[in-house]
Amino acid sequence: MQLLRSSDYKCMPWKNGGGETIEIMVSPPAADFTSMDWRLSMATVASDGPFSSFPGIDRTLSVLSGTLRLSIDGAHVDLMEMSPPHSFSGDAVTHGAVLRGPVTDLNVMTRRADFMHQVRRLSVMGEKTVTAAPGTLVLFCHTGSVRLPDGETLKARDTAVGVSPGGTMTFRADVLSTLYVITITPR
Secondary structure, eight states: OEEEOGGGOEEEEOTTSSSEEEEEEEESTTOOTTTOSEEEEEEEEOSOEEOOOOTTEEEEEEEEEEEEEEEETTEEEEEETTSOOEEEETTSOEEEEEEEEEEEEEEEEEETTTEEEEEEEEEEEEEEEEEEOSEEEEEEEEESEEEOTTSOEEETTOEEEEEEOSEEEEEEEEEEEEEEEEEEEEO
């Protein structure tokens, strides 16, 4: 797996210019918002405002800190650190209201016509075995420190990316840690 340390991430403006995002990884490399197949990023939401429109993109948002109320095409959902990852269409008119902030979120986007994705948040203490689908596997360590099956260690905010043949894998952590397991598969 390719390891990406948090110090390697790229800071860039939001598509709508309303803030900054930290791009963890984009495929293909160096793709922009219109040419990407998929993208993983973190953003800080410090004030209420509209979310960028991403036609043809499916999104999943996970709140890493703070509390955010999303209004998606008029339907409301409150997200906080312990909320499950929330999926929605990038085509939807979306507005965020910071209820407790600033908010830091993890955002996964895939081009709907070509890819689909799944985002799972796991608590890891000791050993944790999970099943992953075949495809691109992205592991993001939110808190703590997680040892991967190949012996590498992800520290907080580090990411590992590779190709999974599918099947089970076991993670280990000596302290309670939070790991996001993201699978991206072609349609």
